[in-house]
Amino acid sequence: xxxxxxxxxxxxxxxxxxxxxxxxxxxxxxxxxxxxxxxxxxxxxxxxxxxxxxxxxxxxxxxxxxxxxxxxxxxxxxxxxxxxxxxxxxxxxxxxxxxxxxxxxxxxxxxxxxxxxxxxxxxxxxxxxxxxxxxxxxxxxxxxxxxxxxxxxxxxxxxxxxxxxxxxxxxxxxxxxxxxxxxxxxxxxxxxxxxxxxxxxxxxxxxxxxxxxxxxxxxxxxxxxxxxxxxxxxxxxxxxxxxxxxxxxxxxxxxxxxxxxxxxxxxxxxxxxxxxxxxxxxxxxxxxxxxxxxxxxxxxxxxxxxxxxxxxxxxxxxxxxxxxxxxxxxxxxxxxxxxxxxxxxxxxxxxxxxxxxx
Amino acid sequence: xxxxxxxxxxxxxxxxxxxxxxxxxxxxxxxxxxxxxxxxxxxxxxxxxxxxxxxxxxxxxxxxxxxxxxxxxxxxxxxxxxxxxxxxxxxxxxxxxxxxxxxxxxxxxxxxxxxxxxxxxxxxxxxxxxxxxxxxxxxxxxxxxxxxxxxxxxxxxxxxxxxxxxxxxxxxxxxxxxxxxxxxxxxxxxxxxxxxxxxxxxxxxxxxxxxxxxxxxxxxxxxxxxxxxxxxxxxxxxxxxxxxxxxxxxxxxxxxxxxxxxxxxxxxxxxxxxxxxxxxxxxxxxxxxxxxxxxxxxxxxxxxxxxxxxxxxxxxxxxxxxxxxxxxxxxxxxxxxxxxxxxxxxx
Numbered sequence: 001x002x003x004x005x006x007x008x009x010x011x012x013x014x015x016x017x018x019x020x021x022x023x024x025x026x027x028x029x030x031x032x033x034x035x036x037x038x039x040x041x042x043x044x045x046x047x048x049x050x051x052x053x054x055x056x057x058x059x060x061x062x063x064x065x066x067x068x069x070x071x072x073x074x075x076x077x078x079x080x081x082x083x084x085x086x087x088x089x090x091x092x093x094x095x096x097x098x099x100x101x102x103x104x105x106x107x108x109x110x111x112x113x114x115x116x117x118x119x120x121x122x123x124x125x126x127x128x129x130x131x132x133x134x135x136x137x138x139x140x141x142x143x144x145x146x147x148x149x150x151x152x153x154x155x156x157x158x159x160x161x162x163x164x165x166x167x168x169x170x171x172x173x174x175x176x177x178x179x180x181x182x183x184x185x186x187x188x189x190x191x192x193x194x195x196x197x198x199x200x201x202x203x204x205x206x207x208x209x210x211x212x213x214x215x216x217x218x219x220x221x222x223x224x225x226x227x228x229x230x231x232x233x234x235x236x237x238x239x240x241x242x243x244x245x246x247x248x249x250x251x252x253x254x255x256x257x258x259x260x261x262x263x264x265x266x267x268x269x270x271x272x273x274x275x276x277x278x279x280x281x282x283x284x285x286x287x288x289x290x291x292x293x294x295x296x297x298x299x300x301x302x303x304x305x306x307x308x309x310x311x312x313x314x315x316x317x318x319x320x321x322x323x324x325x326x327x328x329x330x331x332x333x334x335x336x337x338x339x340x341x342x343x344x345x346x347x348x349x350x351x352x353x354x355x356x357x358x
Numbered sequence: 359x360x361x362x363x364x365x366x367x368x369x370x371x372x373x374x375x376x377x378x379x380x381x382x383x384x385x386x387x388x389x390x391x392x393x394x395x396x397x398x399x400x401x402x403x404x405x406x407x408x409x410x411x412x413x414x415x416x417x418x419x420x421x422x423x424x425x426x427x428x429x430x431x432x433x434x435x436x437x438x439x440x441x442x443x444x445x446x447x448x449x450x451x452x453x454x455x456x457x458x459x460x461x462x463x464x465x466x467x468x469x470x471x472x473x474x475x476x477x478x479x480x481x482x483x484x485x486x487x488x489x490x491x492x493x494x495x496x497x498x499x500x501x502x503x504x505x506x507x508x509x510x511x512x513x514x515x516x517x518x519x520x521x522x523x524x525x526x527x528x529x530x531x532x533x534x535x536x537x538x539x540x541x542x543x544x545x546x547x548x549x550x551x552x553x554x555x556x557x558x559x560x561x562x563x564x565x566x567x568x569x570x571x572x573x574x575x576x577x578x579x580x581x582x583x584x585x586x587x588x589x590x591x592x593x594x595x596x597x598x599x600x601x602x603x604x605x606x607x608x609x610x611x612x613x614x615x616x617x618x619x620x621x622x623x624x625x626x627x628x629x630x631x632x633x634x635x636x637x638x639x640x641x642x643x644x645x646x647x648x649x650x651x652x653x654x655x656x657x658x659x660x661x662x663x664x665x666x667x668x669x670x671x672x673x674x675x676x677x678x679x680x681x682x683x684x685x686x687x688x689x690x691x692x693x694x695x696x697x698x699x700x701x702x703x704x705x
Binding site: 002005006009030033036037038039040042043097098101102109110114215217333343344351352353354 | 374375383555626629686687688689
């Protein structure tokens with residue numbers, strides 16, 4: 001074991017000693033995975049409880065959106081470009097992965113620019129990029145929409161599910177009678193774009209500590225220690241541990257792109273419901289690029305599977321082990337609820353890394 | 359043909375890419391459709407090579423493998439080198455010395471002859487190095503767009519010395535687990551040479567024939583209990599299979615498993631786990647602790663074994679089998695089977 005990590009764990013134990021139960025929520029799927037992969041829960045003192053919030057964009061995509069995307073894929077004139085994680089998500093009847101095996105034109109891309117390039121090269125085909133993610137990926141989509149608008153690439157569309165993180169955190173804080181969150185581990189990649197300022201309300205309005213963390217085991221442990229010190233000194237603030245990447249003002253160019261292309265609107269988060277002002281929608285000028293508008297798709301309310309606890313898990317009220325379906329009828333190869341579908345989902349991370357307590 | 363899974367119903371309507379990735383879905387296909395019609399004592403063992411024990415009083419190993427790698431040329435090799443190494447390594451994993459191979463070529467109409475020749479030349483170089491030969495073959499050409507460029511099937515036979523008995527059933531608590539070098543390079547080399555992958559890396563496939571290495575290992579000790587070629591699904595998948603077959607628990611250690619820096623960085627960037635990424639020149643050995651040093655010394659003398667090291671051990675008997683991964687920070691977790699392909703068509 002590395003000496004610096006041993007020392008860090010010891011300091012966390014000393015600092016946590018005497019404090020009451022501390023519930024720290026992470027709202028980033030990559031943090032959820034890193035915590036599981038490194039087994040961090042095993043080294044933390046008992047009064048520190050790490051809970052996973054709605055940090056995986058794939059997981060919070062509504063079933064209705066998945067059904068709409070599948071409907072688009074069923075038309076042989078359409079070419080769907082998607083990040084790999086979306087393929088396995090079950091809609092109410094099928095998944096993109098199954099549709100692909102039945103012959104639908106579905107391509108996995110690593111960059112949205114691939115979809116745009118394909119659209120330019122194939123003007124007779126209709127290309128739909130599944131635009132998903134928080135502030136990390138939204139600027140890339142925005143840049144492409146701007147390009148499509150300037151070049152009049154009218155066969156390029158996005159199916160837009162972009163969401164933003166701060167309103168979801170505020171929603172969680174307002175539900176805190178249920179989840180009792182003491183502090184937040186804020187998402188490093190999102191904050192690299194937004195900066196720390198949009199998260200200031202966590203300490204200023206709600207009086208809770210927050211630390212913007214990097215992704216190694218050491219980063220996360222350091223961030224936990226920073227949170228503990230804030231609690232101990234009773235000085236809640238938003239601190240940046242991931243300071244070699246995240247600045248207070250974020251990335252102004254990326255923010256400008258988002259502001260130019262998107263308006264903010266309400267959005268449905270799967271398992272949670274409507275969160276006010278948490279979604280990004282294309283400004284009117286760009287609405288023709290919105291597949292939902294151009295292909296006249298509708299939102300249909302699809303009920304979540306019975307007995308699925310994902311809603312409570314996303315709010316931090318329950319842990320995956322407390323769901324009756326977890327590991328039984330709900331597994332990564334046959335997911336029932338949203339938290340099991342993506343590799344960065346809370347249940348998926350628990351299933352993969354914490355299924356057997358050692 | 360390798361992989362294992364408990365019997366489940368085969369419920370899929372269409373074949374999915376994951377039915378070919380060596381993970382849980384492949385296990386379902388093998389156990390519920392292939393074994394259903396072909397099941398027999400030898401096939402059911404689902405090891406790298408089939409062992410025929412009483413072939414005129416000789417022990418013979420027999421194996422086959424098909425290669426569909428995309429792209430056909432990648433840093434560190436091509437489908438020609440790969441199709442010989444793959445079959446040689448499957449034989450070596452049974453402790454067999456390769457004798458002869460077959461090759462079936464399936465080529466798309468229009469494929470450029472200069473590329474075909476380069477592929478055959480690379481295959482020929484490996485045959486020469488390993489002192490083996492293609493002694494029978496077949497060629498088919500499929501109309502343009504009927505397939506993707508070139509697919510190759512090879513099969514191979516090898517002989518096993520009478521006193522050699524290499525099988526997961528011989529694995530015992532206390533056995534040390536050795537690997538001949540760093541992991542996850544083949545899968546990433548193939549991935550990063552795909553046109554849709556827009557960034558450059560300097561990762562080179564580890565594709566290599568390991569028959570000489572294995573020969574020296576089993577020549578140095580008669581206590582090499584089991585061997586496994588860590589291809590699809592990476593070392594995690596094969597260790598899980600070995601633990602299930604031997605009904606033992608295995609412990610491996612993050613700080614002992616060699617992963618090159620560029621591999622680690624790319625994996626972090628792409629969200630991939632190097633433990634689950636394919637190798638094409640890595641042999642994992644289970645060796646009695648008494649002979650570990652002897653075997654390691656022999657391995658380090660071979661050009662494919664210079665970085666050989668111990669990555670873990672077999673800790674105890676257990677009816678279900680399990681692999682525990684001990685992290686650098688002193689925590690541990692169980693390694694799970696691969697639920698879906700991380701990267702399709704890597705071999």
